[in-house]
Amino acid sequence: MARIVFDLDGTLIDSVPDIAAAANATLAEVGVAPLSLAEARGFVGEGAGVFVERMAQARGLSEPARLMPRFLHHYERAVGLTEIYPGVAASLDALARAGHRLGLCTNKPARPTEAVLAHLGWQERFEVVLAGDSLPSRKPDPAPLRAAFDALGDGPMIYVGDSEIDAEAARRAGVPFLIYTPGYRSADLQDLPHAAAFDDWSEVLAIVATMA
Template sequence: MARIVFDLDGTLIDSAADIAAAANATLAEVNAAPLSVDEARGFVGAGAVVFVQRMARARNLADPAALQPRFIHHYEAAVTKTVIYPGVETALDALGAAGHRLGLCTNKPGRPTQAVLAHLGWQDRFEVVFAGDTLARRKPNPAPLQAAFEGLGEGPKIYVGDSEVDAETAERAGVPFLIYTPGYRKSPLENLPHTAAFDDWAEVPGIVDGLL
């Protein structure tokens, strides 16, 4: 059986509306114009520090570091608008029932990650959870992904994500990569290294079987 690690935002859940709400609560405190959900979605992927830097640049704010604690404060409570992508839970149930071991590796900070997992009732869904601040390095550095696989024991490795960061992480870790095409990706699919692409979570158990 395989060890399968998943990205979170843009892969398993669409959290862009909540991230935009946290950003806009932060921007309101400095009298800056709000982000649209599409803007926020475009800034996601490289972790909260980079998100705030991109947000500040978009609003011509000179000191992103000063905004970081406020953004995290709002981000920790931003769960109510997040939705699970269709078919995700059925696919995860099928993979677990088949004996695969499931983990999570996200650049979302730890406390917001745990908050959204609790909101979704997913506290026990994954055997290991590596967030953006679990280690000193985050994706696309392969260290957290490799640590997640190590935490799942032995067996073939598969990583499932949606973005440029995820594709680079998988490539650097030397593991097969499945990309969810409706996620937060900004580049053409053909420009990203991947083993398989899917737009329907019902396909994933079959894709996994085909790799083993």
């Protein structure tokens, strides 16, 4: 049986509408025009600090750090627009039933991560949850990924993610990478090292069986 660690945003859930709403509530407070969904999507991937820096730069705002507390305030309440990608819930159930051990490693900060997991009823879904601020470093540093796998015991490792950050973290951790292609990637698929790619969650159980 394998140890399978999942990325969150753009892999299991389409959370950009909530992240954009949190960003736009923050921008409204300083009287600045909102982000489009496409802009917000392009800023996700390296955690909340980088998101806010990119947002501030796009709107000509100095001192992005000043915006962080307000962004986090909105972000940890922003769950209502998030949708689980089709087939994810059934796939996670099937993987767990097959005896695989499931973990989560996201660059999303811990409080919004906990909020969205609670909203989705996924508090017990993963044996380990490491968020973007759980450890001193975040993806693409391999440390959080390694820590997530360590918490799952022994067995073959598979990391499932959607972006260049995930591909790089998996490469640096030496873990086979399975990429969900409809996620928030901005690089071309062929430029990202991956063991396998999929666009339909109902395929994952069978792909894992070929890898583990």
